[in-house]
Amino acid sequence: MLLMSSLAVLALHTTAQDRFANVEIQAEEVAPGIHVLYGRGGNIGLAYGPDGVFVIDDQYAPLTAKITAKIEEITGGQADFVLNTHFHGDHTGGNERFGEQGALIIAHDNVRRRVIDDNEAPGDAPVITFSDTQTFHINGETVKAIHLEKAHTDGDSIVHFVRANVIHGGDLLFEKALGSFPFIDLNGGGSVEGVIEAVEVIITLSDDETRIIPGHGLLMDKAGLIEYHAMLVDVRDRVQTMIDAGETKEAIVEARPAKAYVKGRERGFIREDRFVETVYDSLMAE
Ligand SMILES: [Zn+2]
DSSP states (O other): OHHHHHHHHHHHHHHHHHHHHTOOOEEEEEETTEEEEESSSSOEEEEEETTEEEEEOOOOGGGHHHHHHHHHHHHSSOOSEEEOSSSOHHHHTTHHHHHHTTOEEEEEHHHHHHHHHHHOOGGGSOSEEESSEEEEEETTEEEEEEEESSSSSSSEEEEEETTTTEEEOGGGOBOGGGOSOOOOOTTTTOOHHHHHHHHHHHHHHOOTTOEEEOSBSSOBOHHHHHHHHHHHHHHHHHHHHHHHTTOOHHHHHHTOTTGGGOTTOSSSSSOHHHHHHHHHHHHHTO
């Protein structure tokens, strides 16, 4: 029995490793001194210059060696700061190893609380936290982390590179190439109204030249943000109208209020039905 369970544990470990074995970290330049790294999990923002290397999100622990190698290839150095846009494991999984390498992990207060409470992994927890905004003055750039309340989770931050005109939107933004409707983590303190308001903030900070890194998917621009915002508002309004008319959750899902937005979003992990259910649950919880 002991041998069997050891083998079972070994098999589990092997599976977990294999999940990442073929992942390659791809880099795309967003602006001079700023890249996005794609691998598996949330998109990584990478900014560098004479003062140091600033990283946004760190995917999963089994990918840290590959991510570190890519950071070294691009910057010639290692991460000095890692900012988590929120607590989800596909954005914070590398925290412990980056911390061991000497990076300071930074996030909203609720990220630290949730990483410690939910994952019981204090090694992964941010060591510098903030409640509202945090500004970094590095590499000739003003980097503003701005907390947006009750949106994808209750600990979201967007990161605005003011001079470079680049924004990392975290999981407030699920770009269409991902093939998914957005995920709103109601159990993690998120809400559809909060996501809509957060996207409005990102639109306000943007102009036609702004390059926007979403949490998942490919780079976005202001026009893409406006389209994404219109989708969220339309689905929210349609669901609210049916709630006001006394329709049940089942009837609302059946009525397909998000039908117009399904094309291109058939593959991802949040499908039409689940998205509508989340919007309904969020509005009912208001
Ligand atoms: Zn997330």
